[in-house]
Amino acid sequence: MSAFVPAQATAGGLRLALRFALRELRGGLKGFYIFIACIALGVAAISGVTSVSRAMTDGIEGEGQTILGGDIAFRLIHREADASERAYIESLGPTSRVATLRAMARKPDGSDQALVELKAVDGSYPLYGTFSVEGGGTLDDKLAAGPDGVPGALADASLLARLGITVGDSMSLGRSMVRVTGIIASEPDKLSEGLEFGPRLLLSDSALPATGLVQPGSLVNWSYRVRLAPGTSDEATRAQMSEARAKFPDAGWRIQSRANSAPGLQRNIERFSQFLSLVGLTALVVGGVGVANAVRAFLETKREVIASFKCLGATGNLVFSIYLIQVMLIAAIGIGIGLVIGAILPFVAGAALAGVLPIQLAMSVYPVELGLGLLYGFLTALAFALWPLGRAHDIPPTALFRDQVDARRSQPRRRYLLATAGAALSLAAIAILLAHDKRIALVYVGASAASFLLLIAVARGIMMLARRAPMVRSTALRLAIANIHRPGALTPSVVLSLGLGLTLLVALALIDGNLRRELNATLAEKAPSFFFIDIQSGERDAFEALLRQEAADGKIQSVPMLRGRLTKVNGVPSDQVAATPDAAWVLRGDRGITYEATLPANSKLVEGQWWSADYSGEPLVSFDAELAAGLGLKIGQPISVNVLGREITARLANTRTVEWQSLAINFVMVFSPNTFAGAPHAHLMTVTWDPDVSTERELSLLKSVSSAFPTVTTIRVKDALSQVNSIVEQLALAIRSASSITLIASVLVLAGALAAGNRSRIYDAVILKTLGATRARLIFAYALEYAILGLATALFALAAGAAAAWYVITGIMGGSFTLLPATAAGAVFGALVLTVGFGLIGTWRVLGKKPAPVLRNL
Template sequence: MSSFVPANMQRSNQTFGLATRFALRELRGGLRGFYIFIACIALGVAAIAGVTSVSRSLTNGIANEGQAILGGDLSFSLIHRQAGEEEAAFLDTLGSVSRVATLRAMSRRSDTGDQALVELKAVDNSYPLYGSLDLASGQMLGDALAKRDGVWGAVADLALLARLDISVGETLSLGRTTVRVTDVIEAEPDKLAGGMEFGPRLMISDAAIGDTDLVQPGSLVRWHYRVRLSPAPDIDDLGNVIEQAKNATPESAWRIRSRANASPGLQRSIGRFAQFLTLVGLTALVVGGVGVANAIRAYLETKREVIASFKCLGATGDFVFRIYLVQTLVIAMIGILIGLVIGALIPFAAGAALSGVLPVQLAASIYPAELGLGLLYGLLTALAFALWPLGRAHDVPPTALFRDIVTGGSKLPRKRYLTATAVTVLLLAGIAIVLSSDKFIASVYIIASAGAFVLLVAVARAIMFVARRLPGVRSTELRLAIANIHRPGALTSSVVLSLGLGLSLLVALALIDGNLRRELTATMADRAPSFFFVDIQSHERDAFEQALKDQAPGGELQSVPMLRGRIISLNGIPADEFEPAQEGSDWVLRGDRGITYEGTVPPNSKLVEGSWWPEDYSGKPLLSFDAEAGTELGLKIGDQITLNVLGREITAEIANFRDVEWQSLSINFVMVFSPNTFAGAPHAHLMTLGWEDDVSTEAELELLKSVSNTFPTVTAVRVKDAIAQVNDLVSQLAWAIRGASSITLIASVLVLAGALAAGHRSRIYDAVILKTLGATRPRLILAYALEYAILGLTTAVFALVAGGLAAWFVITQIMDGSFVLMPVTAAGAAVVALVLTVGFGLIGTWRILGEKPAPVLRNL
């Protein structure tokens, strides 16, 4: 008998069944040494399962409240015009109809002339068809909006009252009429359906909107017809009703939405945010994978006598591999189950914590598919990082195995394990990309993370290479620190790998946030005009322009005609069926777009392909298209684009492409038409006003007050206010992203702690020998502090470079902005790296230095 089992049974018994029995017997001793392993896997799985479950909860919450959010089962939207008689008659055949008009307008205090931009909403007596509009006093909406003593009632957001310093009962000028604020809005059921808002809500009766004189031909007003279907169909049958509506009113070109897609903008934002956080969770898992590899290597070191015994009794390398693979999977499943439990609870915790913050109730539940995704990611990550160290122990004799672990030999595992590792990693990346809503961004993220990981390995080896070849130094502590960096079993690779990815991600996010803020508050604010004036009627245009020239003699004016249109088809292909050349570039096809006409190339634009039409051109309609958007859609010169403008379908041919300077926030359009295209069409004008020199806020507000009082139907947008609002939104989003991304840094800290724990045995040996030779505790602490400081500083430099490159790519290549490296962020990365490495290093070292030499020496 040449083994611990009979020879004739050896082939059949050395299977996963027998290996599993041995693996489970060894695990009876507990999980000591695997706590970091379990924590890393649990953290990453919890992040992925929790984020995807919360995203699903939000999406389902929107779907569950879709009727109230949309304001009906279906919504038919038109811009510039109301529905015609035939269109209105068709809507009445579907069920109950409620009409709502939305536009931006200026509201003014009647006594002081102070004004504020408002999101005006005019509703009929049927509003709301679903949900409830709650007022602070509890009165009915119809009573609050009724006309009393010749003055229409209005209800407003509390923010408007605070902004204009008025109380309920006071009056406001709105267009050419006066309204009295009769109540405060506490809850608006369909608020999410309106998209981004630049001012507080002011709501009036649709019977009052005619008195305001705000609705003129070409005014930027949207008419929404919400329909409560009778009988109400299942959500799956709404598509049939939409097709029926399109066939019955083919010329209407209204935008039709159903309760299944009540807030598409919000749902897209939720999907993108969830995608990003899922990738962050995956990064945390990859960082944690380093901890998995460290834990397995350390565990195999403690099991070298057991492995030697197995092999001496005839066990094959395959059998040894199976034993410890089973143990790895069992321990990984413990971490995964912990992560799944936490991930399953996160939607319930998020729903309770955000109940008063989110405008929609989370549909908190247990989502098996999302939890299954976390399980899959966790298993693949554990395998990806476990196969390599397990494979190296496959066919090495006991003495070589012992020497391999202690000396950190570089022998590669067999090809089968290399192949299995590569397949697992590719499978992990492939799943992340395939399941992503934006595969390009996901691919870039995965490639960047993989590149950073490879670079970190190279950086760690470069540090060891340089340390090994440095000339001798006089300082004993520094010499010892340098020796520790490159000695066998050094912590260099573990420290650099554990911190590098997490710090790189945080540096990249901080730089992206900082550059966006700089672009908004500095670059854009300096280059942007001070005011946008919207809905200037043609008969008012000359007088309005003259008023601006009189009150702002040094100002720079720009004026263009402005209409709104919706792309119906491209080269005969309906817009909703058109497949862009680049994924995720169909933003031009969604909703309405601002359009204009020009006889010459507009300012802030540069012709890059094709030719401009003559100023007196009178042929077929021609179109100039934004070059970047055209490339993303796959358009070329000569392509035909059909738009619906003012209820008419207009087909134009692309004559040229131009680069547009969007960053200036000046007047720019994706589409500019030849002037003959809209000859005789009613439209309003858009005008901007800016100064080359700085102008005080008081002067701007005084101009705004004067213009608003003289031209009450013109809507003025102060660019600084809009930028401040966007900046606040960016700030909140940045904090949310950085907070979520700190998961990666937590994983890095766990891996760092695990790396220090894995090196605990060799550190005790070093400390005891050095103390026996006369080294004092302070000198050893200084030596270790120098070692950790060198590693931390080097990692911080890498994080700054890698994170800076990632941020540069996002800002310049994806967002088309300008990038500046910020020294405060660099210093912050260095401080974080130094604090973590030196702090955790010394905490772990302090206990080691307290070991008494005698007990340790007796066991050597």
């Protein structure tokens, strides 16, 4: 006894606790393997995901010149740079001009056609990187005109497969012919082009005028890439960009530098990384339940040791310190394993994605990202270990020995409760503060915390209902109900271990299912059958007449269409507007705009008044109501847009709701007709047929339009939806695969909880077998217990997951939500299989114990 007292009264008490902790660890890690696996899994997920994200973003930044196609790029829409603008750009260094647009490529006999992403390049392309052709050959030679004057073109292999042609064949493009001279092997600046709806077709810019595709108001993107002097710093590049904006304030161009070569891709990587990091955090929290179970079971095996310590004079502080050190040392093993996996993951991802991504990942070991995983792992272990460790502080030796037959638990001291709460809050604060989108992180963390608390309430509710259940005649069912609510029951551990993982997967499955339903059913009924783009004003009437002849039973809509960039909101430059995350996208890049004399058919006024049909005053604009609120825009305030190099300011006259999900003709901004009087522009038309219209009729219309108006671009909505659906499928598969980490953690925790409960099950089984119970009856009773727990957990997961999915679909995506029966049945079946399966595996081993050794130790 005297050996403990002075040691605890000095700083040497910590050394003594460390010495005892290390001595006890000599017995091995039995009982802590699932603890270690849970921590390692969560840490590996967080550190690995953030490291891969960093490797991708660093790779983009490292290849910024190649992706952008230059050190600086000036982008214009609808128009080319004028003489003064072009002279200024060329004064900065060697320049390359690239034009991109969508067009229709057709077989010479008109029997088939396909939408292509057309790219016209000059002789300086590419300034950076290497453009390669399958089978070799130079770009200049491949794009040169042949002896017959037909220019060459390079195509993606998918275009040749789509049209059934080969290298050497010719095809129509607009009003001219081009010959396919090769297949594109690699395109260095492909990432900078954004979303593509068709295969690439590349030709020389000298061949573009003959196609007739470039007309006043045509939807053409012009990009001027500049190679700056070697050694030009990023600071000097930014200064050059600022000078260009100041010198040509009304140019309306979008200027990018090599440091921001693919902003959309980087944003998507950051968002996906954030989601996966939150999934990893969820796995850690689920694993935390396993930590608590393992610590609790470990302390139960150490009751005699703790009692001996206290009988010899050890204080509660020393006991707590000894076992806290042990737990954190064991957690350090799991954290170390997770960090090793996280450090290796960028190299594995780099090798696996080498043939998929057009960039090279910056494969390295990232200390900051690994440090984040370490911090998450440490706080998780601490948050879930403090509670069970704190209970041992004040329990006297007599209570510890009595605990063998009385499994009631007491709460730890207030300081341990506060420490547990502090660790949990620190975990949540770090997840929110370090998130790319703090609002989503806050919602996610709040929902996880609420689910955790609800699961505890559900477990207690199940136990209360079981306790109050009426007596049943079936012995097996009576035993199952008693096991659910008895002291030391597995109910809380099973419900907590499975609940969060199943809730997350149910939510993701319902979101995925509703998105598919919206794409395949709802949109197929509401969406137009065709979009026709770049209809010139002089062709509009003739084009509409053709549509009314070929699609007399269809609904035809026509609107003027321009592209413009929002430059100011209430006098504030767009890059300084404090927009909400949901509205910030309106300020980036160019937006489609139109003018209308009357309120569009698929819109409803929210605030303000629509202008009269003969209005001729100052320019007015109507704005989407939700986006206007996100920008802080009020009725009567001005906005400015740059269209065709001119900045036009209009006053907000009204806001309106827009049915974006219908895929009908919709615009964020609709102006009064007098705003663009005399401005060159094209028109957009749609044809909406009955969803059951035959493919033959659609293809016949497509052929007629392509033959009569070769410069009009046609988008068949079914093809676009098919491509979007394919993207959604791949994304959903990736998300579900990543989210399975949480389910794996749940399964590990469930297995650990059932294993920890086997000790008491052994005594129960032996006593019941001694009293005459058969193995079959006991297995049936335990199966009923696990089935009831699994069913209750699945029902909670279904309700909570459906609520989360409903919020995402209706609140964030603005769609309609339907509870999908197959998903519900899958959740219930999965929970039952896991709980009954793991439970019976452990029970079978328990029932195999011989009665005599157990009875001798009672």
